[in-house]
Amino acid sequence: MFRGSRIVNFLGESTRKFAIGYVLVGTTILLTIIVNLIFKRNVFLSLENIMNVLRQASIVGVVAMGQFFVLISGSIDLSVGSIVGVACIVYAAVFKLGGIEMMPVAFAAALFSGVLMGLINGVLVSYLNITAFIATLGIMLIGRGAIYVATGAYPITGLAKGFAYFGRGLIFGIPVPAIIMFLIAFVTIIIAEKKATGLYMYAIGGNIEAAYLSGIDVRKYKMLALVICGFCCGLGGIILAGRLNSGHPTAGEVGVLFESIIACVIGGVSLAGGIGKAVNVLLGALFITMLANALTLLGVESYLQQVITGVVFIIAVEYDVYRRMRS
Numbered sequence: 397m398f399r400g401s402r403i404v405n406f407l408g409e410s411t412r413k414f415a416i417g418y419v420l421v422g423t424t425i426l427l428t429i430i431v432n433l434i435f436k437r438n439v440f441l442s443l444e445n446i447m448n449v450l451r452q453a454s455i456v457g458v459v460a461m462g463q464f465f466v467l468i469s470g471s472i473d474l475s476v477g478s479i480v481g482v483a484c485i486v487y488a489a490v491f492k493l494g495g496i497e498m499m500p501v502a503f504a505a506a507l508f509s510g511v512l513m514g515l516i517n518g519v520l521v522s523y524l525n526i527t528a529f530i531a532t533l534g535i536m537l538i539g540r541g542a543i544y545v546a547t548g549a550y551p552i553t554g555l556a557k558g559f560a561y562f563g564r565g566l567i568f569g570i571p572v573p574a575i576i577m578f579l580i581a582f583v584t585i586i587i588a589e590k591k592a593t594g595l596y597m598y599a600i601g602g603n604i605e606a607a608y609l610s611g612i613d614v615r616k617y618k619m620l621a622l623v624i625c626g627f628c629c630g631l632g633g634i635i636l637a638g639r640l641n642s643g644h645p646t647a648g649e650v651g652v653l654f655e656s657i658i659a660c661v662i663g664g665v666s667l668a669g670g671i672g673k674a675v676n677v678l679l680g681a682l683f684i685t686m687l688a689n690a691l692t693l694l695g696v697e698s699y700l701q702q703v704i705t706g707v708v709f710i711i712a713v714e715y716d717v718y719r720r721m722r723s
Contacts, residue, residue, distance in 0.1 A: 416662055416663050416664060416676045416679045416680055416683060417676070417679055419683065420679050420682060420683045420686070423683065423686070423687065424441075424686065427440055427686070427687075427690040428440045428441050430690075430694070431690060431693055431694065434694065435693075439693060440689075440690060440693060445689065445693075447569075447570070447571055447574075448689065449682070449685055449686055449689050450570075450571055450573075450574035450577075450682075451564075451571040451573055451574060451639075452685045452688075452689065453574070453577065453681050453682050453685035453686075454571070454573030454574050454576060454577040454635055455480070455573070455632045455635050455636050455639070455652065456652065456655040456656055456659055456681045456684070456685065457577040457580075457581065457659070457678060457681035457682070458576065458577050458580050458628050458631050458632045458635065459476050459480060459628055459629055459632045459652055459655075459656040460655075460656040460659040460660055460663075460677050460678075460680070460681050461580050461581060461584045461628050461674065461677060461678075462476065462514075462624055462625030462626070462627065462628030462629055462656075463476060463625060463628075463656040463657060463659075463660055464584065464588070464660055464665060464672065464674055464677045465584075465587075465588075465594075465597060465620075465621040465624045465625060466528070466621045466622055466625050467601070467657075467660055467665050467666070467667065467669065467672065468588070468594075468597050468598055468601045468621075468665065468669060468670060468671070468672050469597040469598075469600045469601045469617060469618050469621040469669060470600055470601035470604060470618070470668075470669030470670065471521060471528035471618060471621065471622070471669075472528050472529060472532065472657075472667070473517065473528070473532045473622060473625050474529065474532040474533045474536050474653060475513065475517060475532040475533070475535040475536040475539060476625065476629050476632075476648075476652055476653050476656055477536065477540075477648045477649050477650055477651070477652040477653040478513075478535065478536045478537075478538075478539030478540045478543070478648065479509075479510050479513045479514070479535075479539060479626055479629035479630065479633070479648075480510075480629045480630075480632045480633040480636060480647065480648030480652050481539065481540065481543050481633065481645070481646075481647045481648035481649070482509050482510070482513065482539050482542065482543060482633065483506040483507070483509050483510045483629060483630040483631075483632070483633025483634060483637075484506075484633040484634070484636050484637040484640075484643055484644065484647040484648060485543055485546065485547060485552065485633075485643045485645065485647070486502075486505050486506045486509045486633075486643075487502045487503065487505070487506035487633060487634050487637045487643065488502075488552040488555060488559070488637050488642060488643025489502075489546075489552055489643060490502035490505045490506075491555055491556070491559055492552060492554070492555055492556075495556035495558075496556050496557065496558040496559075499558065499559075499561075503562075503634060506630050506631075506633055506634050506637075507627060507630040507631065507634075508630070509630060509633075510626040510627055510628070510629045510630020510631070510633065511623055511626050511627050511630060512626070513535060513539060513626050513629075514622045514623040514624070514625055514626015514627065514629070515619070515622075515623050515626065516535060517531055517532050517535055517622040517625075517626065518618070518619030518620070518621075518622040518623050519619065520534075520535075521618060521619070521622060522614075522615040522616070522618045522619040522622075523615060523619070528622075532622075536653075540649075543645050544645055547643070547645045549645050550645070551642045551643060551644040551645060552642055552643035552644075553642045555641065555642065559637070559638065559641065560638040560639075560641045561638060562576070562634050562635050562637075562638040563634075563635050563636065563637065563638020563639035563640070563641070564638055564639065564641070565638070573635045573638070573639070576631065576635065577678075577681075578678075580628065580631065581674065581675070581677075581678040584674040584677075585674045585675055588673070588674045589673075589674070593617065593620065596612050596617045597617055597620075597621055598670055599612060599670070600612065600614055600617055600618060600669070600670075601666075601668075601669025601670035601671075602669065602670030602671070603670070629648075632648070632652070633647070633648060636648060654709075655681075655684060657709075658680070658684055658705065658708070658709045658712070659677055659680035659681040659683075659684055660672065660677050660680060661680075661709065661712045661713055661716060662680040662683060662684065662708065662709070662712045663676035663677040663678070663679060663680030663681075664676045664680075664716075665677060666716050666719075666720065667713065667716060668716075668720060671720075684705065684708070687704070687705070687708070688701055688705070691704065
């Protein structure tokens with residue numbers, strides 16, 4: 397009897413903390429059955445398709461890790477798509493100056509552009525007291541406009557061999573962007589759960605007044621969350637440039653923004669701040685990518701896929717509201 401109650405308690409606790417994991421497994425099994433019945437063979441869980449899902453999930457996964465820090469600290473970053481786009485263009489432009497020999501410089505320049513835009517967001521929010529929604533929305537518009545001014549709305553193409561490595565390369569058969577995503581997720585989990593920085597961000601998002609009274613430098617850590625997000629977006633821009641094999645002015649538009657937020661919310665991160673686990677954000681990114689991949693295999697048109705994604709997002713937000721009201 398005692399053992400049975402322990403099992404029930406374990407299942408209840410794990411479901412509460414890692415609900416998205418159960419949803420991911422259950423949905424994978426269901427979609428596998430549906431796709432296999434239609435194609436009469438294991439298309440969905442083939443090694444090739446799994447690698448494709450990981451490659452597709454990498455950009456939203458990396459950006460969602462940055463968005464995670466912003467959300468748990470009680471803010472939101474609407475400029476992530478524009479930062480990804482700027483980093484994509486910077487990486488392509490610098491790379492084109494000198495080919496493969498300029499790759500390290502291009503990589504550093506793209507990351508710097510992301511960090512710089514994140515720092516600007518942080519200053520606006522933390523030190524000029526502009527709400528995160530307004531500040532990051534403004535940076536989103538400025539960044540997108542700057543891209544079109546700098547490129548004349550034309551993509552940067554004709555890049556030397558090796559440019560696409562971070563978006564299309566393989567290491568022991570594993571996509572390089574997937575490796576980057578898992579490394580960023582691992583570091584995010586460590587910072588969020590083991591380091592004071594992450595704990596302070598949770599405290600700020602949970603109760604900013606209590607965090608301030610306990611001696612936490614609220615401005616510093618809210619700004620740091622946005623800087624980290626900018627870094628992740630810079631990395632996402634490099635991956636996206638490799639995926640496109642060009643610096644495209646439309647890269648990283650609104651899709652990246654919504655997908656990063658959806659991955660976080662589906663993963664259990666509260667839009668009110670202070671709640672969420674980084675590992676669940678990774679699972680959330682994999683879930684929405686896997687869902688889109690399965691719908692594409694089933695021949696569902698892209699516009700209907702957006703409707704389905706929107707429904708999933710609303711359900712996740714409603715669950716977050718219910719959970720907060722219950723607690």
